[in-house]
Amino acid sequence: MSQFDLMRTPVETAAMNTPLLDVRGLSIALPPGADRPLAVDDLTFTLNPDEILCVVGESGSGKSMTAHAMMGLLPAPHVRVAGGSLLFKGKDVLAMPEAEQRSLRGGRIAMVFQEPMTALNPLMRVGRQIGESLREHTALPAPARRARVVELLAQVGLPNPAELAEAYPFRLSGGQRQRVMIAMALACQPDILIADEPTTALDVTTQKQILDLIRSIQAERHMGMMFITHDFGVVAEIAHRVAVMRHGKLVEYGAASDVLNRPQHPYTRQLIASVPHYIEHRDDHAKTGAPLLVADKVRKIFHVGGGLFKKSKEVIAGDDLSLTIHPGETVGLVGESGSGKSTLGRSIVGLIKPDSGRILFEGTDLLALDRKGFRPYRRAVQMVFQDPYASLNPRHRVGDIVAQGPVAFGEDRTRALTRARELLAMVGLDGSAADRFPHEFSGGQRQRIGIARALAMEPKLLVADEPVSALDVSVQGQVLELLDDIRRRLNLAMLFITHDLRVAAQVCDTIAVMRRGRIVEMGTAREVFTHPRDAYTRSLLDAIPGKSWHIPDDLQKIPAGAH
Amino acid sequence: MIKSDFWRAFVRNKGAVLGLVILIAIVVLAAFASVFFPGDPWEMATAPFQPPLSEDALLGSDMLGRDIASGIAHGARVSLLIGLTSTAAALAIGVTLGALAGFHGGKVDDAIMRFTELFQTIPNFVLAVVLVAIFTPSLTTIVAAIAIVSWPPLARLARAEFLSLRSREFVQAAITTGQSNTTIILRQILPNSLSPIIVSASLMVATAILLESSLSFLGLGDPNAMSWGYMIGAARTVIRQAWWMSVFPGLAIVLTVLALNLVGEGLNDALNPKLARSRG
Numbered sequence: 001m002s003q004f005d006l007m008r009t010p011v012e013t014a015a016m017n018t019p020l021l022d023v024r025g026l027s028i029a030l031p032p033g034a035d036r037p038l039a040v041d042d043l044t045f046t047l048n049p050d051e052i053l054c055v056v057g058e059s060g061s062g063k064s065m066t067a068h069a070m071m072g073l074l075p076a077p078h079v080r081v082a083g084g085s086l087l088f089k090g091k092d093v094l095a096m097p098e099a100e101q102r103s104l105r106g107g108r109i110a111m112v113f114q115e116p117m118t119a120l121n122p123l124m125r126v127g128r129q130i131g132e133s134l135r136e137h138t139a140l141p142a143p144a145r146r147a148r149v150v151e152l153l154a155q156v157g158l159p160n161p162a163e164l165a166e167a168y169p170f171r172l173s174g175g176q177r178q179r180v181m182i183a184m185a186l187a188c189q190p191d192i193l194i195a196d197e198p199t200t201a202l203d204v205t206t207q208k209q210i211l212d213l214i215r216s217i218q219a220e221r222h223m224g225m226m227f228i229t230h231d232f233g234v235v236a237e238i239a240h241r242v243a244v245m246r247h248g249k250l251v252e253y254g255a256a257s258d259v260l261n262r263p264q265h266p267y268t269r270q271l272i273a274s275v276p277h278y279i280e281h282r283d284d285h286a287k288t289g290a291p292l293l294v295a296d297k298v299r300k301i302f303h304v305g306g307g308l309f310k311k312s313k314e315v316i317a318g319d320d321l322s323l324t325i326h327p328g329e330t331v332g333l334v335g336e337s338g339s340g341k342s343t344l345g346r347s348i349v350g351l352i353k354p355d356s357g358r359i360l361f362e363g364t365d366l367l368a369l370d371r372k373g374f375r376p377y378r379r380a381v382q383m384v385f386q387d388p389y390a391s392l393n394p395r396h397r398v399g400d401i402v403a404q405g406p407v408a409f410g411e412d413r414t415r416a417l418t419r420a421r422e423l424l425a426m427v428g429l430d431g432s433a434a435d436r437f438p439h440e441f442s443g444g445q446r447q448r449i450g451i452a453r454a455l456a457m458e459p460k461l462l463v464a465d466e467p468v469s470a471l472d473v474s475v476q477g478q479v480l481e482l483l484d485d486i487r488r489r490l491n492l493a494m495l496f497i498t499h500d501l502r503v504a505a506q507v508c509d510t511i512a513v514m515r516r517g518r519i520v521e522m523g524t525a526r527e528v529f530t531h532p533r534d535a536y537t538r539s540l541l542d543a544i545p546g547k548s549w550h551i552p553d554d555l556q557k558i559p560a561g562a563h
Numbered sequence: 564m565i566k567s568d569f570w571r572a573f574v575r576n577k578g579a580v581l582g583l584v585i586l587i588a589i590v591v592l593a594a595f596a597s598v599f600f601p602g603d604p605w606e607m608a609t610a611p612f613q614p615p616l617s618e619d620a621l622l623g624s625d626m627l628g629r630d631i632a633s634g635i636a637h638g639a640r641v642s643l644l645i646g647l648t649s650t651a652a653a654l655a656i657g658v659t660l661g662a663l664a665g666f667h668g669g670k671v672d673d674a675i676m677r678f679t680e681l682f683q684t685i686p687n688f689v690l691a692v693v694l695v696a697i698f699t700p701s702l703t704t705i706v707a708a709i710a711i712v713s714w715p716p717l718a719r720l721a722r723a724e725f726l727s728l729r730s731r732e733f734v735q736a737a738i739t740t741g742q743s744n745t746t747i748i749l750r751q752i753l754p755n756s757l758s759p760i761i762v763s764a765s766l767m768v769a770t771a772i773l774l775e776s777s778l779s780f781l782g783l784g785d786p787n788a789m790s791w792g793y794m795i796g797a798a799r800t801v802i803r804q805a806w807w808m809s810v811f812p813g814l815a816i817v818l819t820v821l822a823l824n825l826v827g828e829g830l831n832d833a834l835n836p837k838l839a840r841s842r843g
Contacts, residue, residue: 378741391732395754405740
């Protein structure tokens with residue numbers, strides 16, 4: 001019973017036509033020695049004209065492999081189609097001769113990739129890159145092609161299309177590049193558009209714009225669209241039908257309103273339950289005692305480029321940033337990329353020296369201290385890093401990684417190692433973990449090791465810099481729960497840096513919203529979510545994908561403060 | 564298990580295995596030179612100008628009747644000794660300076676790199692000749708001269724590795740957990756930057772052997788140590804009458820340098836994680 005059901009176009013009308021794409025029993029084999037024999041196992045689904053099919057799954061679910069098989073992008077000969085058929089308008093693509101397949105790809109079936117930064121050739125003007133596929137697939141003469149390119153760029157909502165066609169990709173922002181990619185895919189008016197996580201690398205507000213664009217283009221041209229994503233928020237935003245994949249198998253397949261509101265398969269239910277969301281009934285944090293940390297007008301300017309005779313460019317990463325954290329409080333620092341949120345976090349742990357301002361920890365100004373004076377405070381302020389793959393030294397055993405900090409502060413090595421084992425158990429890893437190397441662990445497990453390393457120092461304040469952004473949704477949920485649990489048990493204060501308001505909503509008591517090096521709004525999570533004061537906060541909230549979708553009640557998180 | 568992975572990748576490169584076999588043969592020859600060829604290689608052993616496969620001299624004798632085979636065996640000692648010690652010395656200077664420059668960055672980096680460039684602007688060989696000529700030729704001065712001219716590329720390599728690893732999150736984590744700079748450099752960064760350094764060091768041994776031979780050829784070798792370069796240098800005046808005098812020591816140099824290069828390439832394949840991954 002949500003407003004969501006009303007938004008959808010009826011799927012039945014589309015299903016009456018012959019399917020545009022009919023995937024029957026598709027299996028893709030992985031090379032021997034891989035973690036499983038089949039990347040995609042007996043996959044069957046159809047894509048109708050004028051329909052957006054969202055393929056949802058976590059990393060390794062085989063969702064991208066399916067798209068790549070369609071586009072002939074499988075890394076042959078290691079990975080190959082082992083069985084089944086891919087019917088495009090009734091004809092099997094896999095059985096076609098190579099030349100026919102080629103004319104299909106880029107012509108009738110087009111694809112948009114995840115990384116707009118690497119999907120464009122950096123040495124080729126944008127207009128020529130779009131013109132390539134026109135030259136390949138149509139008989140248009142050069143002037144007509146140029147006109148068509150400008151028209152396409154205008155259609156994807158780019159300003160000054162004629163001028164932009166002459167630009168090189170590095171001049172464009174991420175969102176603009178993704179628009180160019182879409183224009184390129186649309187060039188030959190394809191019947192099917194495959195989009196492989198096209199908004200994952202973008203900021204939320206840009207993501208919203210691109211999703212709007214994709215939806216309107218799809219509706220206008222009545223294309224069939226296969227949209228690959230891991231985010232159920234995005235699914236709720238655009239899908240007509242949903243296919244959920246896990247370990248190469250299709251686990252649930254149906255109309256969007258059914259899958260989103262009445263998910264059947266336990267895995268789908270688990271995925272939807274781990275979509276981060278604002279918890280309504282959370283109590284405000286009771287601020288008691290003196291503040292633990294006060295950042296007072298912290299200012300940091302980075303100098304970019306420059307040389308002996310050239311003046312460097314100034315980038316203001318922090319402009320009079322002020323922030324207060326009380327003991328036991330979790331403060332969320334939310335902002336898009338380049339807003340300076342990490343700069344503030346790194347200034348607090350002492351990795352960056354700000355140009356001016358004060359950072360008071362229990363009344364002592366950390367910035368006024370020299371190396372030696374700062375050292376005792378290193379223990380008190382610890383950091384959890386973003387990338388679980390880069391934040392652990394690949395050549396050290398996990399036990400050593402956790403114990404190194406205390407040992408550096410003079411603790412006995414055997415004692416520190418015993419303590420490391422206890423901490424690893426506390427973050428949910430078994431005893432043998434201490435003797436193994438980081439590469440034997442998954443991303444989520446590595447992030448737990450990173451948390452154990454920070455806790456080994458017995459800190460009072462934990463700075464977590466995007467600790468879950470590199471993880472799959474379900475793992476993300478587990479790590480967030482662990483952080484929440486630990487800070488309650490140890491009464492830790494936490495500065496939680498994230499680009500995702502939904503994640504902040506789930507774990508933070510107080511939220512500070514940053515934009516271009518400034519904090520534009522700071523208040524309790526409840527205030528920020530229900531009565532945002534700043535226009536930018538409102539636009540961020542508005543950009544949250546799937547905000548009009550009400551997560552089924554039985555899958556909602558239990559409010560953290562309610563028990 | 565990391566070790567066996569390394570071996571599998573190394574053995575996959577057939578050239579590297581061949582190089583390793585040649586290299587081991589040369590090391591054995593050098594180690595047992597006085598067993599195979601007792602007596603001083605400088606002593607007259609047979610009649611002068613004996614061609615190869617003659618009775619007393621398998622590879623012939625030189626104009627003073629010294630056994631060429633004995634000279635090659637004893638010369639292998641000098642070549643390997645100088646190649647290894649001078650590379651070790653170059654590693655010590657280069658990696659230390661490069662590590663400091665890369666780790667500290669800023670002014671320290673500027674100062675160290677300008678100093679490095681100073682050495683790079685002077686041609687290697689000319690500098691080596693000048694150094695040896697000033698400090699009278701001996702094993703020590705030759706090793707020192709070769710080390711002094713060969714460390715700059717190692718310093719630049721170590722610096723590049725340290726610069727990129729310095730900003731990795733595990734190094735930043737080490738900083739926030741209060742580990743000292745020395746610990747971070749030695750325990751966190753150095754082990755991770757070692758692979759490319761080992762590879763270029765293995766190639767540098769080959770270069771050092773060539774440099775030593777060139778110095779000896781010019782008469783700037785240690786006068787007390789038999790060396791391949793000296794043998795070629797001495798034989799160059801009679802090359803038309805007695806080709807064996809210069810060809811066999813020349814072959815020894817070629818084989819050693821080739822073996823070292825093959826082994827270096829194999830190490831590169833085995834230690835480079837990108838290549839290692841693509842084999843699976």
